[in-house]
Amino acid sequence: MLDRVGLPSLEGLYSDVPERFIYSKEYDLPEAMTEQQIREHFEELCSRNSKLKIFAGAGAYDHYTPAVVPYLASRSEFSTAYTPYQAEISQGTLRYIFEYQSLICELTGMDISNASMYDGPTAAAEAAMMALSCTKRKSKVLLSETLLPQVREVVRTYAGYHGIEIGMIAQKDGQTSAEALAEALEGGDVAGVILPSINRFGIIEDLSGFADAAHAAGAVAVCYCDPSALAVVRTPGEWGFDIAVGDGQSLGLPLCYGGPSVGFMACRKDYVRKLPGRIVGQSVDAQGKRCFVLTLQAREQHIRREKATSNICSNQSLMALYVTIYLSLMGPAGLRKVNEVSAFKAHSLREKLLETGLFENVFDKPFLKEFVLKPLCDPNKLHKALLDKGFFGALPTEEGYVSFCVTEKRSAGDIDKLIETLKEAQL
Amino acid sequence: MKYYDKLIFELSKEGRCGFSLDGKASEGYLESIIPQALARGSKPRLPEVSEVDVVRHYTNLSQMNFGVDTGFYPLGSCTMKYNPKINEEVASMSGFAALHPLQDEESVQGALEVYWKMEKMLSAITGMSAFTLNPCAGAHGELTGLMIMRRYHLLRGDMKRTKVIVPDSAHGTNPASAAVCGLDVVVVKSKENGLVDVEDLKPLLNDEIAGIMMTNPNTLGLFESEIGEIADLVHACGGLLYYDGANMNPLLGVVRPGDMGFDIMHLNLHKTFSTPHGGGGPGSGPVGVATRLEKCLPGPRVIQAEDGKFHIEHIWEESAGRVSSFMGNFGIILRAYAYILSLGKEHILNAGKFATLSANYIKESLKDCYKLPIERICKHEFVFDGLINDGARPASVAEDGTPVEAVAGATTLDVAKRLLDYGFHAPTIYFPLLFHQTIMIEPTETESKETIDAFIDVMRKIAAEAAENPQLLKGAPHNTPIGRPDETQAARHPILKYWDC
Amino acid sequence: MSKIINGLKYSETHEWVKIEGDIAIIGVTDYAQKEMGDITYVDMPDAGEVVEKEEEFGALESVKASSDLFSPVSGTVVERNDALEDAPELVNEDPYGNWIIKVQMRNPAELDELMDAEGYRDMIGE
Incomplete structure (x- = not known):
């Protein structure tokens, strides 16, 4: 090969690199491992992680992943493909993304979905920027205090650099305050408001009138939601919101220490040109056969450069496939059941926790799988007592409450053991 | 299929x-x-x-999809190297997959060690001093890197620096990331030989410049030989150098961006570090920085205490902020970690060199059939500017007096589509925009000489077909599940979900 | 050969202007639509928006490209061609018959800086 290139040695391939930039020292890396050594090394690393009974959520939910999901998604025709630029040999990817978009639209009640984003918080940040471009010449975005902390922080980070002013909407009794929103909107200049459908206390927010208030002020209404729960709670579309965002992790993705997850983003039809990210559309091929292609690409960075709707290039395609397969298996009945079983167990845990006398009720609001209580003891000690017995729960919140979450994966026995643990602990 | x-x-x-x-x-x-x-x-x-x-x-x-496991995927700028299967297996071990992202530090020491060691190893490979692994993709890393750049200037009270220089050959993501980050883009031109024009750069440098974004080798696959001078000039004006790691692969084990004067960089673990592309993600875009920028990294971040235990520092005063839910795409980081361990200090020395050799070998083997606009040693990829003989023929009159219609020549698109018929993925086409018929080929180091020779044979065959009968290419692909899609109709009358049909 | 109509004014960025009193009717030239290929979307400002001479007021999109539209005059948009919303291909089919926006001019003297058909023909070199 070198002969063809006309060089005596591999080093000649770098003759265009100034010599001082060629790294001549030994790389400070371990010696190469064999496959078996790698496996053993990872097993050893795993042994220093504790597999806990997860009784917490806060944006990452331990729902059951059916065996079919990873089995199919790990087919290498899916996993080792690139972005489907060559539609003729990418119909598999393009079709499942089209299905994914359809499913997200159906869950959120929106008209259009993109092909997915990195995670929920970054999708919310993209929505904040999108609100600005939908409203022109406005520069403020309002966030509800009841949004998850990671959502607020990521939006704040993006906003700070993008030149978006952030205002907070206070909460009252565990739900975004309509009065606070009205007051914040009065200041004017508001491009968008971001509110949760189910908030960080686990409460299903009553969003009546919120979208109208935003629209009356000329602002875009964005709803941050848990897509799993959208099978049973009022959708952003039904509430009259313009954009729905959130994290798809609750739809069959393993926790995996927080990533990869998948963000989703859907909107009203008339905002389609403002929607960031990839979009797949249906078309026909030269012979009239139905086919699918990446479309509306003139919005994107590789064509629009600095005028693009966003800098995002990739989606989280393979995780969107997880979501698509998961939703196909579950169907409307299964997804409802997941919510039902989780909610039933969560309410049972809450009742039993209150019975221990270690907690006080905080909010009397409807919830599904997640809730907060006020501990009558040191929240950190409480958390630690559970951890020592292999439970991950009672996550301390900003207000000094502790939050719990129960999914369908936890058994009645697990719940009883958790309660036993608390009773036995010296709190 | x-x-x-x-x-x-x-x-x-x-x-x-x-x-x-x-x-x-x-x-x-x-x-x-x-x-x-x-x-x-x-x-x-x-x-x-x-x-x-x-x-x-x-x-x-x-079965209607083509992946790296299906066949050769010479997609320029995408580094479609083979994805080792042990990496998949270790990344899905339940000891990682079942971890909740907010679990207490003491219950995730193994996971935190991966973050810590990965940061050290990426620093060793790139010559940077610290890394964040939180960005979820290359573009996300780019944005994070620019946030760090702005944060650094702002912390010094240097408020005027709101412009970033981007070469005209840069990928569109560079200016798009700058815009998201609130920076104005200033374009620096390339010279005839495809490299950044240092003379054009000089007058652009002043106290409003936050920095320059460079891809080296650039999008033409050419090493920016004057990088030392560029670094000195940009630093002298108070700006920082950003390294777009999209094209890091040829430098893997040979050259470190930190040594070339770069202050901030991102890597694409899904390119250089062999994690599968997943049909467009999830990827991972770690960002490395020089020592003086370490305090501007985003949080959370893993640190090691004196007793060897690992801790998470969530957010601190000087930090650029939080850029993703938790700490990035952990599952992808695990795979890349396994990849680096399998290369080790010995084999890393070959990775970039073999990738570069393959690219130059293909270039030299095909330049008599395809136009090579810039004759120079390339790195991991290179560009052709269409066919030398595209088969185009003007209208004429046959000997018997009947008029013969003109024949349009085969384009780069036609060549790309014909490759699909022969069982190869197409190269990147019509990028960069510096030429009209760009074909950008990147073979990577994981392909055997036999595979590469087979690709060369097919490319030559297609060139011959084009000269003979360009119509054959224009009808391609012939052997794929669908023919060429009508993209115009898709964009004019969008059908974006099942119920729109 | 691209079609050029006598009596219209032309900008260097390939927009044509037809004057009706103090209203400027603006579209893109045949040359521009050919360069773009199949147009898939026309991004237009709403009535009431202010446009400035030589500043962008919208864009034409094709499958693989996007091209900004620049206003040949300053003023206020009084009407946009809503037919293009659902049928952007009209610009390809008849670029002079399908205007994009109508602008009430603030400074009709700006028209003097535009080219006539002859000048435009020279510029595109046909």
Whole structure:
């Protein structure tokens, strides 16, 4: 090969690199491992992680992943493909993304979905920027205090650099305050408001009138939601919101220490040109056969450069496939059941926790799988007592409450053991 | 590959399901806890299908897809190297997959060690001093890097620096990331030889410049030989140098961006570090910085205490902020970590060199059939500017006096589509925009000489076909599940979900 | 050969202007539509928006490109051609018959800086 290139040695391939930039020292890396050594090394690393009974959520939910999901998604025709630029040999990817978009639209009640984003918080940040471009010449975005902390922080980070002013909407009794929103909107200049459908206390927010208030002020209404729960709670579309965002992790993705997850983003039809990210559309091929292609690409960075709707290039395609397969298996009945079983167990845990006398009720609001209580003891000690017995729960919140979450994966026995643990602990 | 024309919704039959879940005890419970006003009004139209329906449907879909495991994927700028399977297996071990992202530090010491060691190893490979692994993709890393750049200037009270210089050959993501980060883009031109024009750069440098974004080797696959001078000039004006790691692969084990004067950089673990592209993600875009910028990294971040225990520092005063939910795409980081361990200090020395050799070998083997606009040693990729003989013929009159219509020549698009017929993925086409018929080829180091020779043979065959009968290429692909799609119709009258049909 | 109509004014960025009193009717030239290829979307400002001479007021999109539209005059948009919303291909079919926006001019003297058909023909070199 070198002969063809006309060089005596591999080093000649770098003759265009100034010599001082060629790294001549030994790389400070371990010696190469064999496959078996790698496996053993990872097993050893795993042994220093504790597999806990997860009784917490806060944006990452331990729902059951059916065996079919990873089995199919790990087919290498899916996993080792690139972005489907060559539609003729990418119909598999393009079709499942089209299905994914359809499913997200159906869950959120929106008209259009993109092909997915990195995670929920970054999708919310993209929505904040999108609100600005939908409203022109406005520069403020309002966030509800009841949004998850990671959502607020990521939006704040993006906003700070993008030149978006952030205002907070206070909460009252565990739900975004309509009065606070009205007051914040009065200041004017508001491009968008971001509110949760189910908030960080686990409460299903009553969003009546919120979208109208935003629209009356000329602002875009964005709803941050848990897509799993959208099978049973009022959708952003039904509430009259313009954009729905959130994290798809609750739809069959393993926790995996927080990533990869998948963000989703859907909107009203008339905002389609403002929607960031990839979009797949249906078309026909030269012979009239139905086919699918990446479309509306003139919005994107590789064509629009600095005028693009966003800098995002990739989606989280393979995780969107997880979501698509998961939703196909579950169907409307299964997804409802997941919510039902989780909610039933969560309410049972809450009742039993209150019975221990270690907690006080905080909010009397409807919830599904997640809730907060006020501990009558040191929240950190409480958390630690559970951890020592292999439970991950009672996550301390900003207000000094502790939050719990129960999914369908936890058994009645697990719940009883958790309660036993608390009773036995010296709190 | 065979055509399969179903959508999952079309397999749906009311009442069918593919899940198993014990829900007797909770039957009807939701009605008692969700007030009517907060309940969903209609049953979601999700598919109602059995498990075997789902398995067959997605298996059929997969068979219309081409991946690295299917065949050679010389997609320029994308570094489609082979994805080792042990990496998949270790990344899905339950000791990682079952970890909640907010678990207490003491219960995730193994995971935190991966973050810590990965940061050290990436620093060793790139010559940077510290890394964040939180960005979820290359573009996300780019944005994070620019945030760090702005944060650094702002912390010094240097408020005027709101412009960033981007070469005209840069990928569109560079200016798009700058815009998201609130920076104005100033374009620096390339010279005839494809490299940044240092003379054009000089007058652009002043106290409003936050920095310059460079891809080195650049999008033409050419090493920016004057990088030392560029670094000195940019630093002298108070700006920082950003290294776009999209093209890091040829430098892997040979050159370190930190040594060239770069202050901030991102890597694409899904390119240089062999994690699968996943049909467009998830990837991972770690960002490395020089020592003086370490305090501006985003949080959270893993640190090691004196007793060897690992801790998480969540956020601190000087930090650029939080850029993703938790600490990035951990599952991808695990795979890349396994990859680096399998290379080790010995084999890393070959990775970039073999990738570069393959690219130059293909270039030299095809330059008599395809126009090579810049004659120079390339790195991991290079560009042709279309066919030398595209088969175009002007209108003429045959000997018997009948008029012969003009024949349009075969374009780069036609060559790309014809490659699909021969079982190869197409190269990147029509990028960069510096030429009209760009074909950008990147072979990577994981392909054997036999595979590369087979590709060369096919490229030569296609060139011959074009000269003979360009129409054959214009009708391509002929052997794929679908022919060329009508993209114009898709954009003019968008059908973006099942119920739009 | 691209079609050029006598009596219209032309900008260097390939927009044509037809004057009706103090209203400027603006579209893109045949040359521009050919360069773009199949137009898939026309991004237009709403009535009431202010446009400035030589500043962008919208864009034409094709499958693989996007090209900004620049206003040949300053003023206020009084009407946009809503037919293009659903049928952007009209610009390809008849670029002079399908205007994009109508602008009430603030400074009709700006028209003097535009080219006539002859000048435009020279510029595109046909």
